[in-house]
Amino acid sequence: MSKSDETVVRLDQVRCRSYGICVSILPDVFDLPPDAKSAVLLRHEVDPDDVEDLQEAVRACPAQAIFQGSGPS
């Protein structure tokens, strides 16, 4: 797979309300550091095996703060 085909993830830290649902779904991608104002991304690319989980995290975010894209982040 070429680099540009990788699934990338973007997080809107202004919209994020720190619900942390994404962390319970994909802890390798999302984290919620103690006392942080929003979730953070631990990485920007998502493994092909985890794309379905990423899509679920996108849908499960009540703040709609997670976005999936492709190509280099």
Added chain:
Amino acid sequence: MPGASHLPRFRSVVTAGLKETDNVVVVGASAAGLAAADGLREGGFEGSITVLGSELHHPYDRPTLSKGLLLGRGDPELLEIRSAERIKDNRISLLLGHQAVGLDIDRKYVITNHGETLPWDAVVLACGGRARVLTTVEGEALPVLRTPDDLRALRRAAARHGEVTVVGAGLIGLEIAAGLSAHGVSITVVHDTERPMDGIVGPELGQVIFDLHSKHGVQLKMSSAVTSVTGELGAYTLHLVDGSTHQTPYVVVGIGVDPDVDWLLGSGVALDGGVLTDAAGQTNVPGVWAAGDVARSAHPMFGEPLRIEHWTHAVEKGRHVGLNIARGTEESFGGVPYFWSDQFGRRFHSYGRRAPGDEIFVAEGSLSTDEFLVLFGRDGEFHSVFASGLSRSLRGYRKLLARGGTWDDALDLAHASNPDLARAAAR
């Protein structure tokens, strides 16, 4: 009539699933309804989608009402769950302030409170529920927390009276208690069973939650069903089952949500504690589907149909129904129920569903500290995982629940992820 005039009536190329479906009406513009509309497009549906929303607000993130916004100050800032742009891009006709008041299954119309008759080839019932009401002897329906207006009223009253009584120690009642306490409001919670949330989390965690609230000054009156309420704003009296009374200036009620099915009585759609559906989301009437809080659905993980009133479940089930309609399939939905809750800075997450009498196993941390992860199951079955903090540890158990893993699988995972357990077992 919006949505009908521009219908593509004849189409030369359609897929099998869409052949007889040009027009879908979705009743409800919250989590399940909007997800159903998105699912229809995701599944390739090209026809018209009309979504009816009974509230006038643009669809917003409802969970935040009892979570972040209760803690906040100033005018509540509602976060829209779909941008107007995305609704437009998905060619969804969103009718706010339009409530379905009737369903005609023979002529296939939804009738609205504006007198419109909206035709459908498929309809998704995603109209949610109504907060259960407690009415005073004098006939006043006591406040609940379900809409932004409810939230504003509750915040104002809490600031004015400095003292609030919450009836019901379920998720919403406890979130109200914790949220208002943080503002220095003196809180009493009155609840019918022995411990808070015990129907959902069992006696051990119920006690943990009791202790958490007590520690923060919330007064909890358990095993205290309310038999009646008298009085008026500023001076209510709650009459409790043991004959005692409780005086309070303000009451807010969180005793559950009833499915909004009154408008469907006599429609021909089977109702029994909600709109009954199979695991695919179909009702007894062809072309009529249901998702979200209003639906009581068969589920491959559970023996009898259940109404699962959790936000992410509404989203996933709504999308699933949309996909089924678009593709002409009847695939079962087996998503693992999930909820989260914020109370006094603690974040609770739960996947699965604890059954009464389940064994509890502490897989990480300890119930006497802020962070722990426990498993519930019985007779070799793994039913549920509940975490206080430690959200990073949930993924493995979530996966296990999704694929029907056993209690032994769950214990194996616990031992593999927690060296302390392995050491204790080796001793």
